[in-house]
Amino acid sequence: MTSTIHDLGYQRYSGERLSMRSAWSALFVQGVRTMLALGRPARSKALPVFVLIFSCVPAILTVFLSSQAGLPIRHATYFTGVSILYVLFAAAQAPELFSRDQANRVLPLVFTRDLSRWQYFSARLASVVVTLVVLAMVPQFILWLGAIGLADDTMAVLRERLPILGPILAVTTLAGCLLGSVSSAVSAFTPRRHFATAAIVGLFIVLGAATAALGASDVVPMKTAELFNPVRVLDMSNRLLFDEPTRRITREAANPLATYLAVIVAWCAASTLAVLWRSQRVDA
Amino acid sequence: MAIPEGITGIVGANGAGKSTFLRILLGLLEPSAGTATVFGHDVVRERRTIRRLVGFMPEHDCLPTDTSAAEFVMHLGRLSGLPRVAARERTAEVLRHVGLYEERYRPMGTYSTGMQQRVKLAQALVHDPRLLVLDEPTNGLDPAGRDEMLALVRRTGREFGISVLVSSHLLGELERTCSTIVAIDSGVLRQQIAVDAMTSEIPQFAVEIDGDADAVIAHLTNAGWTIAPDRSGFVLTLPESDRDTAQRAADAVRDACAAAQAGLLRFERGRTRLDAIFHDGEAA
Secondary structure: OOOOOOOOOOOOOOOOOOOHHHHHHHHHHHHHHHHOOOOOOHHHHHHHHHHHHHHHHHHHHHHHHHHHHOOOOOOOOHHHHHHHHHHHHHHHHHHHHHHHHHHOOOHHHHHOOOOOHHHHHHHHHHHHHHHHHHHHHHHHHHHHHHHHHHOOOHHHHHHHHHHHHHHHHHHHHHHHHHHHHHHHHHHHOOOOHHHHHHHHHHHHHHHHHHHHHHHHOOOOOHHHHHHHOHHHHHHHHHHHHHOOOOOOOOHHHOOOHHHHHHHHHHHHHHHHHHHHHHHHHOOO | OOOOOOEEEEEOOOOOOHHHHHHHHHOOOOOOOOOOEEOOEEOOOOHHHHHHHEEEEOOOOOOOOOOEHHHHHHHHHHHOOOOHHHHHHHHHHHHHHOOOOHHHHOEHHHOOHHHHHHHHHHHHHOOOOOEEEEEOOOOOOOHHHHHHHHHHHHHHHHHOOOEEEEEEOOHHHHHHHOOEEEEEEOOEEEEEEEHHHHHOOOOEEEEEEEOOHHHHHHHHHHOOOEEEEOOOOEEEEOOOOOHHHHHHHHHHHHHHHHHHOOEEEEEEOOOOHHHHHHHHHHHO
């Protein structure tokens, strides 16, 4: 029996062509996969897996201790404890999306397709933000489900805990938007991935240190100084949104919730504008 | 200047403005003056319409090293609006067309320059454009690689009805590949020449002499041949285009060289004439 491989030559494509919106979502999905290192080599997966595990360990421990010793399960202070992990994640992964394509000079290929510059950058930005929101949500849901699972009267606790879902969505969205947009803005400006990572970590450290220094001096009251530290602002808004009793912070010492929210929105808006500005000027 | 369908070459020295011209057509750069249209669409106002119709292969490296060709081409297919399944099929199709088989699943960092050029061509073809814009596709290739790439360009342009705009600084390459050639010099489009009309039928010999060229020319002129000296030798124009006349002319050149004791460096039809025409154009 003989077989022949026929060269069919080049085939024209006459099938369906989708809208630009589908191109946007394809880019968005690819971005989320890259953020989580799905379909990437094992060594790229190290950081996302590390962050996912270590951001959840305290939640799992809390649920476990609660089951053994009956300690209360609280959401308000959780973010503060693991925020450094999210900052690290954003700093390491946002440049994967923004800097890499610039370094590899893929942008001319993208911009000669039916996708505008801003559509490309907005899809990237959305990938970073959404991945961070989801990542921050996981341990909060572990706490939430844990509390319900441990209850003797499941329905009663479920009813009691249902209103917490709102604040959970709110705080994780705020954290994802702030950390995601700031790290996107920084990494959109450099094709060098490692520079971007260092710059993002550096920015958050400097802002934290500046806040501490300002607060320690008597020039500015702590209430004002803390507004310069985005992580602190997220932390405070968490405490106020969940409205749980905590030992360290009393309501009187804090700014009104609206102030914190305004600061977060300002960070997000400024970062998004920076990405927009960059999208129109980046070399292609 | 209107560029017809078929394969068109853009020739010019390094820095003459070939890439800039192509980038203007693709809407990657704004023209500083003047207007241009592609398929009747203005390059500034109807950028997006044009982008649906063109595929672009840039001159520079644009391939992420840790991604496989299959993944990369499919991603760009999706960004061109192809549905997922169609994008996968088209990717397989165009990679086979450019001659990439098993290696398509390896990271592109391991590819040779020839393979990388093929992937760059494949990504420009994945969405089945009506016009292919190739910026120096033979850059960095060895002679065999050049021939293969040019054969691929010819096949794509001739057999599949896709118009091709290909730039090169090597006129010889374009002569063999293109049906039309446009010369560009210091950012000015100089001339447009239909290659077929020029190279096939016009009865001329280009001759280059090592020794006393004037003596050879004198001999031939005396024998009644029409001679026009050019930069590197002279051009002998045949009164008739039949084989006999050509044979007699060849004999006459041989005899004239022998009589003048000069060496015959080059004696050919066609090949050098485009060169001569462009040089004349520059002088004019």
